[in-house]
Amino acid sequence: MITITYFAKIKELTGKEQEVLPITTMTVQEIKEWVSQTYIGFSQYASSVLVALNEEYALPEDRIQSGDIVAFIPPVSGG
Numbered sequence: 001m002i003t004i005t006y007f008a009k010i011k012e013l014t015g016k017e018q019e020v021l022p023i024t025t026m027t028v029q030e031i032k033e034w035v036s037q038t039y040i041g042f043s044q045y046a047s048s049v050l051v052a053l054n055e056e057y058a059l060p061e062d063r064i065q066s067g068d069i070v071a072f073i074p075p076v077s078g079g
Helices: 008-014 028-038
Strands: 002-006 018-021 025-027 050-053 063-065 069-073
Touching: 002 008, 002 028, 008 069, 025 028, 028 050, 028 069
Parallel strands: 002 069
Antiparallel strands: 002 018, 025 063, 050 069
16 A cells, blocks of 8 residues: 655645555556546646655656655745
């Protein structure tokens, strides 16, 4: 199983802080596509969202394994 954690706007969009997928392996790109298909409105953030895999920033081709934790972190603005 893969655990997904959502932050800020993505958390508001999904209505969830965290969820678990009954999937054993996929790439970062595949999980972004899954979230885009599952949650309407995520697509507007998909190109700018950062993805962390086990607390390290991940690349689209990085492989996620069962037991991993994936975090979706939207861009943050500040002043």
